[in-house]
Amino acid sequence: MTASENFLTVEDVTLYFGGNAALCEVSFGVRRGEILAIIGPNGAGKTSMLNCISGFYRPQHGRIRFKGHDLTKTPTHKIAALGLARTFQNIALYTGLSTLDNLMAARHIHMRQNSLQSILYWGYARREEVAHRRRVEEIIDFLEIAHIRKTIVGALPYGLRKRVELGRALALEPELLLLDEPMAGMNVEEKEDMARFILDIYERQGTTIVLIEHDMGLVMDISDRVVVLDFGQKIAEGTPDEVKRDEKVIHAYLGDA
Amino acid sequence: MAVLRPSGDFDTSYEHDLAVVRQRWQWALLLLLLLALFTLPYYAPAPTVSLINRIGIAIIAVQGLNILTGYTGQISLGQAAFMTVGGYISALLVGAAGWSFFLALPVAGLGAGLVGLIFGLPSLRVKGFYLVMATLSAQFIIPWLTRHIYPSLLNGAQGINVPVPTFSLPVIANTCFLGTTFNAELGTCVYRFATPSQFIHITLGVLIVSTIVALNISRSRLGRALISVRDNDLAAELLGVNLFAYKLKAFFIAAVYAGVAGALLAHNLRHINSQTVGLVDSIMFMGMLVVGGLGSNLGPILGATLVVLLEELATVLAPPAAALLPTLAGGATAALKPLLFGLALMLFLIFEPRGLAHRWMLIKAAWRLRPYAR
Ligand SMILES: Nc1ncnc2c1ncn2[C@@H]1O[C@H](COP(=O)(O)OP(=O)(O)O)[C@@H](O)[C@H]1O
Numbered sequence: 231m232t233a234s235e236n237f238l239t240v241e242d243v244t245l246y247f248g249g250n251a252a253l254c255e256v257s258f259g260v261r262r263g264e265i266l267a268i269i270g271p272n273g274a275g276k277t278s279m280l281n282c283i284s285g286f287y288r289p290q291h292g293r294i295r296f297k298g299h300d301l302t303k304t305p306t307h308k309i310a311a312l313g314l315a316r317t318f319q320n321i322a323l324y325t326g327l328s329t330l331d332n333l334m335a336a337r338h339i340h341m342r343q344n345s346l347q348s349i350l351y352w353g354y355a356r357r358e359e360v361a362h363r364r365r366v367e368e369i370i371d372f373l374e375i376a377h378i379r380k381t382i383v384g385a386l387p388y389g390l391r392k393r394v395e396l397g398r399a400l401a402l403e404p405e406l407l408l409l410d411e412p413m414a415g416m417n418v419e420e421k422e423d424m425a426r427f428i429l430d431i432y433e434r435q436g437t438t439i440v441l442i443e444h445d446m447g448l449v450m451d452i453s454d455r456v457v458v459l460d461f462g463q464k465i466a467e468g469t470p471d472e473v474k475r476d477e478k479v480i481h482a483y484l485g486d487a
Numbered sequence: 488m489a490v491l492r493p494s495g496d497f498d499t500s501y502e503h504d505l506a507v508v509r510q511r512w513q514w515a516l517l518l519l520l521l522l523a524l525f526t527l528p529y530y531a532p533a534p535t536v537s538l539i540n541r542i543g544i545a546i547i548a549v550q551g552l553n554i555l556t557g558y559t560g561q562i563s564l565g566q567a568a569f570m571t572v573g574g575y576i577s578a579l580l581v582g583a584a585g586w587s588f589f590l591a592l593p594v595a596g597l598g599a600g601l602v603g604l605i606f607g608l609p610s611l612r613v614k615g616f617y618l619v620m621a622t623l624s625a626q627f628i629i630p631w632l633t634r635h636i637y638p639s640l641l642n643g644a645q646g647i648n649v650p651v652p653t654f655s656l657p658v659i660a661n662t663c664f665l666g667t668t669f670n671a672e673l674g675t676c677v678y679r680f681a682t683p684s685q686f687i688h689i690t691l692g693v694l695i696v697s698t699i700v701a702l703n704i705s706r707s708r709l710g711r712a713l714i715s716v717r718d719n720d721l722a723a724e725l726l727g728v729n730l731f732a733y734k735l736k737a738f739f740i741a742a743v744y745a746g747v748a749g750a751l752l753a754h755n756l757r758h759i760n761s762q763t764v765g766l767v768d769s770i771m772f773m774g775m776l777v778v779g780g781l782g783s784n785l786g787p788i789l790g791a792t793l794v795v796l797l798e799e800l801a802t803v804l805a806p807p808a809a810a811l812l813p814t815l816a817g818g819a820t821a822a823l824k825p826l827l828f829g830l831a832l833m834l835f836l837i838f839e840p841r842g843l844a845h846r847w848m849l850i851k852a853a854w855r856l857r858p859y860a861r
């Protein structure tokens with residue numbers, strides 16, 4: 231595998247918190263149009279890896295390349311516009327806004343009205359609001375959340391909030407979607423819905439997806455390739471079948487399950 | 488809480504769904520209310536008109552604070568200081584430079600906005616309590632500056648007298664129209680906004696504009712970016728919002744509102760000095776916002792109205808209170824005002840922390856669901 235095949239390239243990323251290395255020289259690539267799962271026991275550094283990619287943490291060493299940009303050096307607020315979106319393990323919605331406005335807020339990078347045009351709310355700004363509203367309604371229909379369109383998200387149950395957060399990430403129209411435990415804490419039915427949505431996004435829109443997930447059965451079912459982290463180090467990478475048979479993985483992860 | 492609409496009010500397009508005033512009867516009600524307000528001087532006693540004037544100016548200052556604190560989540564105690572800036576700028580432009588008030592007013596707003604930007608700079612690094620301290624510094628620095636710089640122009644602690652706003656029309660067919668009177672010195676017809684009954688039309692006009700601007704901000708790209716900074720600044724940044732830029736925009740807009748309110752106050756009182764508005768007013772504005780409801784466009788209107796009315800109540804209650812507690816002597820009003828304000832604030836924080844605007848929404852929803860119980 232050469233670097234040029236990769237859509238996203240993580241090179242020797244090392245991240246310290248005080249004296250503790252949360253990530254230690256981790257390298258891997260994500261190919262365009264695949265679902266890559268990152269797995270590993272609790273505290274392995276999966277979320278930290280996602281935080282580095284999305285510009286939320288700055289690793290002390292290493293590079294993360296995406297479409298010719300080094301994400302470790304890109305200002306955080308400019309990363310979304312490169313075509314990268316994510317969801318959070320602990321849900322980070324705008325709790326005071328409705329479902330609709332949460333998704334509309336994500337259209338920020340696609341809207342062209344400046345603040346003065348917002349204030350006047352006339353002509354261009356008004357037309358733009360309607361145009362983006364139309365796009366957002368498509369996502370709302372796709373995720374089957376039309377009934378909570380105008381509900382303030384702070385009041386929604388956990389499973390629905392996870393779904394709205396996925397909607398907000400989709401409203402960015404990303405080329406690369408990072409999902410941090412999208413199904414954690416859900417019941418079986420909600421998990422199945424979420425898996426169906428993820429596969430739909432992947433198949434219909436060709437979005438590349440990096441997914442952190444604990445449910446091994448699910449990971450094996452939907453991902454093309456798997457990266458395994460343990461204590462901040464990459465201990466394996468490969469197809470689900472290869473990873474499943476890997477000695478180190480069985481020992482570190484499947485072994486204690 | 489979902490949005491409840493009167494039955495029969497359906498959306499027919501996204502444009503319609505985005506509209507603020509939705510139905511014909513709502514437009515009619517709104518126009519009626521505005522008519523009642525603009526004709527106030529013809530049927531209400533002068534003290535009432537003067538009171539509404541004061542409420543209007545307070546609403547504008549609180550609307551600005553609402554954009555900064557209610558929408559963007561940046562707490563500021565500098566609003567009165569930016570009013571002082573706006574008041575002085577307009578006073579000087581109209582008084583010393585001879586500008587028209589109607590040109591000086593927006594310039595006063597922009598000038599105050601620029602000063603607001605400077606005091607918004609710390610918001611890049613600090614939040615909450617520390618930001619309050621940083622904005623508090625405006626409340627000390629700005630009045631101090633007005634007392635000590637350019638004494639020939641600003642007249643130190645004494646402050647300066649502020650001219651009456653006027654507008655002039657040419658003489659047409661030897662007559663003056665629109666209530667203007669002939670001014671021999673200028674050779675034109677002049678209208679003077681001298682009394683509260685005349686000034687209130689300016690206040691109401693500005694209030695309409697300030698309310699429309701606040702509504703537009705809250706329903707557009709700008710408003711959603713501000714609210715995302717408030718609700719989750721880390722997520723907002725990952726979703727492409729430049730935190731610093733939007734925090735500064737909020738500081739700027741809030742200070743523009745303050746500057747305009749300050750200019751109105753200065754021309755209404757016809758005088759301004761470093762003590763015309765101060766820290767106590769900044770705190771009052773924050774209290775009005777809490778009582779009315781943070782992050783709601785109705786909040787500043789309801790909150791400022793209630794708190795100013797409470798101050799009025801203090802004036803009414805002062806004589807009996809003085810009779811009851813002779814130790815208060817002449818200071819009964821001064822003692823009662825903060826007492827009532829504090830009491831109201833405390834009761835709201837305990838029983839209705841989301842303010843009057845939220846209570847109003849609940850009442851509306853209950854009526855719309857009648858006769859069905861919730
Ligand atoms: N902000 C932080 N400050 C200090 N330590 C952190 C922080 N974030 C993560 N860590 C540490 O880094 C390690 C990896 O955490 P994390 O990436 O959340 O693991 P995972 O998502 O795989 O469960 C853990 O030991 C955790 O305590």
Ligand SMILES: [Mg+2]
Nearest residue numbers: 276277278319
């Ligand atoms: Mg995690």
